[in-house]
Amino acid sequence: MRGFLAGFLLLVTSFATNASESDGLILHRSAQNFPEAMLALQTSIGEHGYTVSRVQRVDIGLTKSGYKTDKYRIVFFGKSSEIRAVKQSQPQLIPYLPLKIVIFSENNETLLVASNMTQFSSLTVNENTKDLLQRWNNDIQSIFSEIK
């Protein structure tokens, strides 16, 4: 029964998201300006059960260098139990942990970028890890879909 429900929810989630996915990248454009999209992103990450571990600014000095935006951040996040599980089962993935989403402004809109974590499935034979990578991917899509 639990497996059936999980499969059902996975199916529903996969049709409910609208981020564009091209091989290894997941891209999403939000019509919201940067501060609103950033707030929505952090809220959505939390609502999906993840903890934001850090927000890294990458924009210091960008405008001085002639760039048109100074709003560029990287949001690191994860669930400690899952991160520990992957570190244990698949230590090669450590450089990709915790998960991250890049967020930057483009005029009055905001772009979000993440890695499709399922691209790393080929590195593991562990079915639990594969399932987890798939779930991370679905969750990122779902998080993006909530940032209109």
Add this chain to the structure above:
Amino acid sequence: MQLVRGIKVLGFWCLYLLMGSLAVNANAAPNGAVLYQNNCASCHGLDGKGGVGVPLSLPSFLHSVPDTYLKKTIRHGRPGRVMPPFKHLSDAQIGSIVKHLRQFAPGKPPESLSRIVNGDIKNGKKLFGQYCASCHGEKGEGGTGTGVTFSRPRDLPIIAPSISNSGFLLAATDSMIKSTLMNGRQGTPMQSFLKQGLKEKDIDDLVSYVRNFEKLNQQQAEKQGEKESPVMIYDSPNDFKTTIENLKGAAVAENFRIIREQDLEQGLVKAGSERGREVVIYFCNFQTLNEVLGVDPRVGLFLPCRATVVERQGKVQVMAINPRYLSAMYNNDELDKFCDRMHSIYTSIIEEATL
């Protein structure tokens, strides 16, 4: 027991209804607006005015290209120029996206004419150097920036496209190229070459020269890049602390600044309960950072530069992402070159740290 059975029945009905609605949708015409939003808007903008990708809503562009050009462009993309191929979309879905694009600038699109232009390639080459190379590059490789717009001035509507790109040559007919050369593209730097004093014969020569890039592309050996590993992992003969210090020293020696040192689990677990013996060193060279953001603004997935030192059962390792592996996701030749350089720098830093 009855409750569980009831939930099961309800679940199956929900699934049945969902599959039913999907089947109905499969028979209905695809919704171009939704497909555009899901597949194109993140790069080209919700209103088609461009962003990471080139603007699509320019009337002079939409009025001068046939549907087949747009369809082939979506299907095959532009190898090495950011625009990916959308192989997963059906012909009907691509057709719906094109219909949606047409709404940005209503008007009758030109027909796709397959007439081959037979001009003088030699004269075309001479004219290309004189009139086209300053924007499109000597080999038709296009302007720098591969179409991305994050860092460039907004008053430029478009970066000169690569007209030697195999995706462009597959999508564009000779007639379309000729028409563009004769009429130019209003709202872009592309001028009418008839107005610049060229004759139709000269334009035919130019078309033939541009078409000839196709043969040059075929002559080039297909790039068979080695399959890169997603990660770079080095064993360190040193202890954990020494390896960290060596890593920081090696990064500084390569002109990077150490911007942060933290436990991998910091921020994810309560302070003090981290597993430990997993330290991430973040380092940055701001000039390099600005350079790469100019090449592709989506590149933050690489950033900041970092390497992780891990100790497990007495064995110390240094790990980092492989820039070459990540670069392949972006379909951006300029970024590939940059990532080759970053791969060398990472190798140098980590090798130095694990000597």
